[in-house]
Structure formats: structure tokens, C-alpha cells
Amino acid sequence: MSSHVLILGGTSEARALATALAARPGIRVTTSLAGRVAEPGALDGEVRVGGFGGAGGLAGWLREEGVDALVDATHPFAESITANAARAAIETGVPAVVLRRPGWRPGPGDHWHPVTSLDAAAELLPRLGRRVFLTTGRLGLASFARLTGIHFVVRSVDPPEPPMPPDTHVLLARGPFTVPGETALLREHRVDVLVTKDSGGAATVAKLTAARDLGLPVVVVQRPPLPDGVTAVPDVKGVLERLVIG
Ligand code: NAP
Numbered sequence: 001m002s003s004h005v006l007i008l009g010g011t012s013e014a015r016a017l018a019t020a021l022a023a024r025p026g027i028r029v030t031t032s033l034a035g036r037v038a039e040p041g042a043l044d045g046e047v048r049v050g051g052f053g054g055a056g057g058l059a060g061w062l063r064e065e066g067v068d069a070l071v072d073a074t075h076p077f078a079e080s081i082t083a084n085a086a087r088a089a090i091e092t093g094v095p096a097v098v099l100r101r102p103g104w105r106p107g108p109g110d111h112w113h114p115v116t117s118l119d120a121a122a123e124l125l126p127r128l129g130r131r132v133f134l135t136t137g138r139l140g141l142a143s144f145a146r147l148t149g150i151h152f153v154v155r156s157v158d159p160p161e162p163p164m165p166p167d168t169h170v171l172l173a174r175g176p177f178t179v180p181g182e183t184a185l186l187r188e189h190r191v192d193v194l195v196t197k198d199s200g201g202a203a204t205v206a207k208l209t210a211a212r213d214l215g216l217p218v219v220v221v222q223r224p225p226l227p228d229g230v231t232a233v234p235d236v237k238g239v240l241e242r243l244v245i246g
Contacts, residue, residue, distance in 0.1 A: 003068040004028045014073035017236045019044045055087035062092045073099040079224045086227040097242045100232035101200040111217040118143035121219045129193030153189045175203035182210035195219045
């Protein structure tokens with residue numbers, strides 16, 4: 001008899017966890033992806049793609065597939081699936097662990113402007129600069145679509161779709177990124193303000209170091225809170241310590 005672990009994925013931590021669990025005898029591991037990225041890359045273990053149909057759908061999947069443990073290793077800004085996972089775990093009694101990489105912290109020399117939403121970031125931008133490096137992902141560009149007189153350099157893995165700001169230059173790229181690379185990019189596009197989510201992690205942190213080195217302001221969209229009563233572990237090791245599986 002093997003234990004079945006469902007990982008709600010879409011992050012590098014989810015990928016590392018799948019690798020760690022797939023290497024353990026007696027564990028069946030399935031990673032679930034939303035299907036937003038065209039070519040997500042290979043994953044160890046089984047993979048399923050697409051929404052479950054809300055918390056009830058996820059609860060049904062947990063029961064039907066005999067899931068023994070659920071790990072929510074989704075992105076810190078994936079608020080709906082995290083809420084659904086918490087509800088489905090309560091409904092089914094399946095033990096659940098949330099994996100959230102720690103957020104970034106400002107250091108000496110940083111000029112960070114924390115905001116609570118993309119709309120709030122858009123509201124603040126005209127006061128901070130005219131040439132924006134926007135790294136908040138291809139979804140949510142609508143928040144910035146009404147901003148005229150500002151040049152946007154938007155970086156995303158897959159091409160963004162309208163609505164987006166009228167003066168937008170799109171760069172398609174997937175991390176990890178380096179400080180020299182990010183510094184060159186900020187200089188080349190004469191960026192005067194950076195916008196990022198507080199995603200945390202090493203793969204995309206270089207832009208913050210580059211912005212600090214160049215003295216640029218950074219608008220940082222804060223994370224949504226976890227559901228009531230839910231706590232998170234910061235890394236794969238924490239999940240492995242917390243999981244109760246065969
Ligand atoms: P979201 O707003 O929380 O989720 C919207 C809906 O998408 C969910 O209700 C669920 O549909 C489906 N979904 C989301 N994650 C799923 C998963 N891992 N497996 C199956 N269905 C999933 O999520 P999002 O912000 O659009 O993010 C989607 C995915 O991209 C997540 O896996 C996340 O880890 C990854 N990601 C997100 C960001 C970001 O900035 N938000 C950045 C990088 C990666 P049903 O209700 O039908 O089940």
C-alpha cells in the first residue's frame with residue numbers, strides 16, 4: 001500500500017517537493033497545475049492539469065483518488081486555490097500542510113513602497129516614475145491599463161493579453177535571473193521604478209538588488225493573508241517534517 005500525496009503546485013518549491021517525495025519508496029505523488037503556463041517543464045511523479053471546480057471539487061478529488069496528505073505549495077498570491085485547499089482539507093479530514101517561501105525584506109539602501117494590491121500600485125506609480133519595469137505577471141495588467149504617459153516594460157513567462165497599458169514593451173523570460181543581467185536590463189530600458197509582488201525566493205530576487213544598486217524606488221505588492229487558522233512552513237524540509245505519511 002502506498003501513500004498518495006497531492007501537491008498543489010506552480011512553484012519551484014512544489015517541484016523540489018515532488019522530486020523529494022517521488023524518491024521515497026511507498027509514496028505516490030501527484031502534482032496539480034492550474035494550466036496557466038504553456039510549457040511548465042517536467043515534474044517528478046504524476047501530474048494533473050486544470051481546476052477542480054472549487055473547494056467541493058477538490059474535496060471530491062481527494063476522496064476519489066485516495067489522497068492521504070495534501071500540500072498547498074502554490075504561489076503566495078494564488079489566494080483562491082489556497083482558500084479552497086483549506087476548506088477541502090477540513091471537509092475531508094485529509095491532513096494538509098501549506099508551503100510558503102518567506103517574503104522578501106528591505107535592507108539598507110532600499111526605497112520600497114509597500115502596497116496591498118495591483119490597483120494601489122497603479123495609483124502610486126505616476127508619483128514615482130515614467131519608465132516602469134513591471135514584473136507582477138501577465139495576469140492583472142488591467143490594473144495598469146489606464147495609465148497613459150508611462151512606458152511599461154512587462155516581463156512574463158507567456159505573452160500577456162489585453163487589456164494592458166497603451167505604451168508597453170513585452171519581454172518574455174523565465175527566471176532565475178542574475179544581478180548583472182537585471183542591472184543591464186534596467187539600464188537598457190532606462191527604468192526609473194520597479195513594480196513587483198512580494199513573491200519571495202531566490203529565482204527573481206536579483207531585480208531588487210539591481211534596483212537598490214541603481215537607487216531606484218520599488219513598489220512591492222504585499223501578500224494576501226493565509227486563511228484563518230492556517231499556518232505555513234517555509235521550505236521543503238518543513239513539509240517533510242510535518243507530513244504524516246507511510
Ligand atoms: P488562484 O487565483 O488562487 O486560483 C484560481 C483558480 O485556478 C482556482 O480556484 C483553481 O480552480 C485553479 N487553480 C489554481 N491553482 C491550481 C492548481 N495548482 N491546481 C489546480 N487548479 C488550480 O491562482 P492563480 O493566482 O491564478 O495561480 C494559478 C497557478 O499559478 C497556481 O498553481 C500558482 O501556484 C501559480 N502561480 C501563480 C502566481 C501568481 O502570481 N498568482 C505566480 C506564479 C505561479 P478551481 O476552483 O476550478 O479548482
